[in-house]
Amino acid sequence: MLKKLYGKLEISINALESWMKERKNLAGLLVGIVILGGLIGCAIWLNQPVEGEVPTSASQMAYEKASVTAVLEDGAVPDYEDAEGRRVGTQELEIRILTGTHKGEIMSLTNYMSALFNVDVEKGDQIIVRIMTDEDGSYYASLFNYNRGIVLGVFVLIFFILLAVLGGKKGLGALLGLLFTLASIWFVLIPCLIRGIPAIAATVGIVAVTAAGALVLLNGFSLKTLCSVLGCVIGVVAAGGIAALVGNITPMNGFNMPEAENLLLYGADKGMKISGLLVCGVLISALGAVMDVALGIASSIWELHEQNPSLPGRALFRSGMHIGRDAMGTMANTLILAFAGSSLNMLILVQTYDIPFIQLINTDYICIEIIQSVAGALGILLTVPIVAFISARLMARGKRVS
Structure with missing residues (x-):
């Protein structure tokens, strides 16, 4: 009889835990729907034509x-x-x-x-x-x-199919996260910048929302997702802060960028502010790599906690740092090599013209690329201890956290 009662009690407890988990996921889903609805509303408002605005010559070309x-x-x-x-x-x-x-x-x-x-x-x-x-x-x-539309469309479609097939649900989530991020940048962030909304504040907000959305779509509502989002946002903001600091000391800002003249001519009448665009570029370029590192560290600490719930926060933090050191070098290389690849023609011209080093290192274009790539790499380096600390503290608070 006691065994029977105990079995029924255990079933009831499991059912209660399942119900609570469903309620938590439902609450998270509702929050996500509200945020998505807000973004869609902002996108519709920001992309409406302004009364009295004169169409550009480019928009009238057929x-x-x-x-x-x-x-x-x-x-x-x-x-x-x-x-x-x-x-x-x-x-x-x-x-x-x-x-x-x-x-x-x-x-x-x-x-x-x-x-x-x-x-x-x-x-x-x-x-x-x-x-x-x-x-x-x-x-x-x-x-x-x-x-080239058909060829490029097929090329992108092959990427989407392989991502969904090889990645399964995770791949499909990553694909949806990528589309969500690109849509947020194109339909919300860029119109915000064109309308003169404070560039850095708008970019930080979009980075936070897109990081949360992409990571939730990839990994669902969970504690490790929360740790990843917090670490990702802090790491990206740190990268932007470093770029802003170095830019002020150098001094460098958006007016030193190659497209600044055209932006000033065609965007100033709409309220666009050029000066903060350099930092915005750092925030966006660092987002992907920082997100990758943040989720990797949080997932690793989560697995360690699941395998041994008695591990204290200090041990989890040390393990996260050991795991993160492997990612530091590869992700930092990713950003630096991306700069080298995108600027390959420029680097070839430098050697072809035999430009003196003192001239090269003080050229606006080279300085901007160095600031962006190194600031992004520093953001990755800082993300590792930040995510390890947050994950260790939050995951070690209970024996099992779901």
Whole structure:
């Protein structure tokens, strides 16, 4: 009889724990829905046209898909002296417009090919053309580029499929997190910056929300997710703070960036502030790597705690630091090598022109890249002890934490 009563009591306790866990997940889900709804509302408001705003010239340009129906004349020849064998010259093309108001129309255009602008086409190739309309209503087409949309779409789709198939639920969660992050940056953060909302504050807010959203989608509502989010946000903010400090000492800010002139010309009338964009770039570029390190450390300490719930916080912290040291070097290398890869052409030019080191190290472009990459790497280094400390303290508070 006692065994029977004990068994029923144990079942009741398990049911109660399951109910509490479901309630916790439901509360987390509701919070997530509220935050997502707020982001969508902000995106709708931020992307509404401003009354009296004049459309930009770029937004009024008409670009359409077209196919080459015939090559009427081909005067291009290979140039082995200046173009490494690429064909240089002109082509007279007949094209069919595939989209837009002129869909189905046959037009002719001249394709000018040089070593740098070289769209060498044949009959049947898919291209993008710009439709130019004169004041008298007449119009003509000019060649813009190859139509790369299908190839790039398939390329990205293969990545998504492999991520979902090889990663399973985790891969699908990572994919949703990536899409959520990109959508938040494009539809919320960038409009905020254009409207002159304080750049660093807006970026920190978006970084916090996207880090929480991506990690929850990847790992669900749990204590290790909370530890990862806290460590990730603190690490990214630390990277931004270091970049701001070094930028003030150097001094360097958004006005030293290559695109500053265009941003000043076309964004200042909307209220955009240029000075904080350098730090914003550091915050965004460091987010992915810091998120990876934060989740790895938190997951490792979680597993140690699950295997041995009696481990004290100090032991968990030491283990997290030992595990994190392996990630420090690889993740720091990731950011530094990303800089080297994105700036490869510039580095080649440096050696080609034999630029003196003192000139090189004081060039705005090089200084910005060094600040961004090193600040991001420092953010990763600081994330390891921060996440290890937070995880150890929170996970060691109880014997088992779910």
